[in-house]
Amino acid sequence: DAKTTQPPSMDCAEGRAANLPCNHSTISGNEYVYWYRQIHSQGPQYIIHGLKNNETNEMASLIITEDRKSSTLILPHATLRDTAVYYCIVPPLISNFGNEKLTFGTGTRLTIIP
């Protein structure tokens, strides 16, 4: 499995952009980078995923470096509801089924400060 490294915690002021880094230096050419988050007492929630190109959806943007060894999740205008643990995951390519083996590490605890 491509191992990921994230800072244990970060703070961000409400309304500002939250930039969450992730290192995945052992990622292989066909492995995707996924981001999930877990708000307190809830199940994990999918945010975004990408392979090489930068991606954007209604929740966030994902910036992947050219060498693919690291990525940054950007929440453009953080709100108090974005306080959660954010997980960067690189699932192994086991079969054609997709991300059937998500391995959640310790993630980054993001606290949005009013």
Added chain:
Amino acid sequence: DTAVSQTPKYLVTQMGNDKSIKCEQNLGHDTMYWYKQDSKKFLKIMFSYNNKELIINETVPNRFSPKSPDKAHLNLHINSLELGDSAVYFCASSQLAEAFFGQGTRLTVV
């Protein structure tokens, strides 16, 4: 209209009992999973099923037996419950990229 629903939400039981947790998804996904989140908040996959067939079994004790009667349901039966089984159990389903998780079942063994 809940996408992935688990029942019960809370389960308190004595050591040695047998219990089941039910999971249903209405998303039409082929793949379903069970995850366990322990007291240290580590979230680990236990089982994965694709179209009712077991794909992943992550060295979970035999006391845990998943059952998938159809691709919309994946139930988890636990025999001879132990104190160490206390955790939050999450069911999830996916169709390729995005996995949807249920709200979790908090199991407490006393």
